[in-house]
Amino acid sequence: MRLGMVIDLKKCIGCYGCAAACKAENATPPGVLWCRVVKVESGTYPQVRRISVPLQCNHCGDPECLKVCPTGATFKHENGIVDIDHELCVGCRYCMMACPYQARTFQHQVLGYFPGGLTPYEQRGYQRHQEGTVSKCNFCLPRLERGLEPACVANCMSRARIFGDLDDPTSEVARAIREKGAQPLYPELGTDPSIFYIAP
Amino acid sequence: MATASPPQRSPLMTPSFLLAADLKARYRPQREWVEGRGLFLIVAHFLSGAGAAAWLLAVPLNGPPGLVVGWVLVALSGLAHLAFLGKPARFWRMARRPHSSWISRGLLGLAVFLLSGGGFLGLAWLGQGGSALGQGLFWLSLLGAAWLLVYKGFVWASAKGIPLWNTPLVPILYLVYGLRGGLAALLLVALAQPRAGELAAMETLKLWLGLSSALLVLVYVAVMRGTGLTAAASVRALLRGQAAAVFYLGVVLLGLVWPIALGAYALATPVSGVVLASVGLTSLLGDLALLYAVARAGLYRPLPA
Ligand code: SF4
Ligand code: SF4
Ligand code: SF4
Numbered sequence: 001m002r003l004g005m006v007i008d009l010k011k012c013i014g015c016y017g018c019a020a021a022c023k024a025e026n027a028t029p030p031g032v033l034w035c036r037v038v039k040v041e042s043g044t045y046p047q048v049r050r051i052s053v054p055l056q057c058n059h060c061g062d063p064e065c066l067k068v069c070p071t072g073a074t075f076k077h078e079n080g081i082v083d084i085d086h087e088l089c090v091g092c093r094y095c096m097m098a099c100p101y102q103a104r105t106f107q108h109q110v111l112g113y114f115p116g117g118l119t120p121y122e123q124r125g126y127q128r129h130q131e132g133t134v135s136k137c138n139f140c141l142p143r144l145e146r147g148l149e150p151a152c153v154a155n156c157m158s159r160a161r162i163f164g165d166l167d168d169p170t171s172e173v174a175r176a177i178r179e180k181g182a183q184p185l186y187p188e189l190g191t192d193p194s195i196f197y198i199a200p
Numbered sequence: 201m202a203t204a205s206p207p208q209r210s211p212l213m214t215p216s217f218l219l220a221a222d223l224k225a226r227y228r229p230q231r232e233w234v235e236g237r238g239l240f241l242i243v244a245h246f247l248s249g250a251g252a253a254a255w256l257l258a259v260p261l262n263g264p265p266g267l268v269v270g271w272v273l274v275a276l277s278g279l280a281h282l283a284f285l286g287k288p289a290r291f292w293r294m295a296r297r298p299h300s301s302w303i304s305r306g307l308l309g310l311a312v313f314l315l316s317g318g319g320f321l322g323l324a325w326l327g328q329g330g331s332a333l334g335q336g337l338f339w340l341s342l343l344g345a346a347w348l349l350v351y352k353g354f355v356w357a358s359a360k361g362i363p364l365w366n367t368p369l370v371p372i373l374y375l376v377y378g379l380r381g382g383l384a385a386l387l388l389v390a391l392a393q394p395r396a397g398e399l400a401a402m403e404t405l406k407l408w409l410g411l412s413s414a415l416l417v418l419v420y421v422a423v424m425r426g427t428g429l430t431a432a433a434s435v436r437a438l439l440r441g442q443a444a445a446v447f448y449l450g451v452v453l454l455g456l457v458w459p460i461a462l463g464a465y466a467l468a469t470p471v472s473g474v475v476l477a478s479v480g481l482t483s484l485l486g487d488l489a490l491l492y493a494v495a496r497a498g499l500y501r502p503l504p505a
Binding site: 031033036038040053055064066067068069070071072073088089090091092093094096097098099100101102105106107108130131132133134185186189191197 | 219223228230232233236238284285286287288290291293294295296297300301302303304307355358359360361362365498500501503504505
């Protein structure tokens with residue numbers, strides 16, 4: 001099994017719903033974006049085009065972050081998800097230099113969003129984050145274990161995201177890649193990403 | 201277990217502000233290995249290169265004082281590494297993956313060097329440096345020092361996210377700069393305790409290394425300029441952007457022009473110890489500046505592609 005995703009840039013309306021759902025689900029502190037949406041403009045007036053491109057960890061088949069990690073904090077689950085054990089991470093940030101997709105963030109301080117201390121939600125959610133370590137998207141593994149989809153997929157109002165098993169040729173995600181010619185980012189780097197994009 | 205700090209609201213330097221600013225740029229700068237505590241990493245790599253080279257070069261050129269200085273510099277680099285880490289108490293875990301990580305390989309080299317070199321110095325102090333154990337430790341320390349000198353460049357070159365560093369030229373450049381740093385440290389040691397013929401040999405070697413490193417910097421900049429859009433943007437950052445001041449003042453003027461000009465002059469005419477000391481000092485500053493400037497000019501590939 002290898003979990004992966006297709007993001008249909010034709011359908012994405014750039015609403016940031018996935019980024020907000022990710023923040024709410026994973027209680028990521030300020031300055032930490034596991035999922036983000038980038039707006040790209042092309043052409044010249046009056047022939048101008050603006051597209052939205054959601055970005056996050058690609059859960060690479062051959063991840064550079066895993067190769068360089070000196071502690072083994074970065075590891076891969078059997079289902080292909082690349083994850084971080086925060087108890088092992090030493091905060092060297094080598095993985096951040098090695099990842100070609102800017103998918104990782106170093107948590108200098110786990111700050112709250114509001115003045116006057118952490119809210120009860122933050123106090124609970126921040127149990128998952130450690131100062132002095134690196135973090136990134138884990139395809140919402142705790143949700144998957146409860147039989148749910150990742151928060152970015154479940155909350156995408158235009159159904160631009162398809163999630164599933166890349167190894168299963170009958171899965172919706174595998175079919176979308178095959179039939180719609182979805183492509184990963186920077187395939188030439190040999191990282192073998194598990195997120196594919198359908199061209200806008 | 202989360203360790204949550206109370207909110208701090210400094211206006212411009214919050215992680216969110218920096219992130220938002222960086223993500224708007226087409227080429228996002230790397231900050232973690234050059235800003236804040238990232239500066240300790242630059243200092244650590246500078247000290248370990250110069251210290252390891254001083255240890256190796258002290259054997260033919262300077263003797264015991266150079267060995268002590270080399271060992272102390274490497275020990276200080278260990279402390280600087282600790283100061284850089286987010287979780288320094290866990291540092292020993294970094295030795296767990298030598299089969300794939302250059303940081304693991306470096307930590308093992310550091311441990312081998314510090315233990316064997318320290319053991320040898322201790323035995324030498326007790327007058328047992330020539331014993332079988334002393335000689336065994338000494339040869340092991342030479343291997344450790346050579347490894348330390350080499351590994352650093354590969355740490356940077358294996359970072360696939362930053363095209364400016366991801367080239368086989370970086371290990372060569374950092375090796376030569378490590379040797380320069382070691383020689384400059386030995387020059388300063390030799391000026392404090394001059395011995396016959398020692399300074400002349402160092403001056404000639406220093407000039408040769410100065411010229412080679414100047415040539416290498418030129419080749420590096422020229423090659424990286426043509427190695428893709430991101431590397432070219434990094435070269436612009438180095439020559440005209442955020443790293444330019446350090447590059448021209450530190451790398452070129454202090455690190456290359458001054459030592460090479462004075463080195464050439466000193467070959468023809470005897471110069472005072474103060475002038476030679478300035479060559480050693482500026483050379484060391486230039487080496488540190490090169491590590492800083494190359495780190496500061498590091499940019500990620502644009503996303504989306
Ligand atoms: S996108 Fe980056 S962080 Fe994610 S698996 Fe690939 S190399 Fe690692
Ligand atoms: S910061 Fe943590 S996860 Fe990243 S390479 Fe270092 S130890 Fe591994
Ligand atoms: S939630 Fe869906 S439509 Fe909105 S930005 Fe994310 S991927 Fe695009």
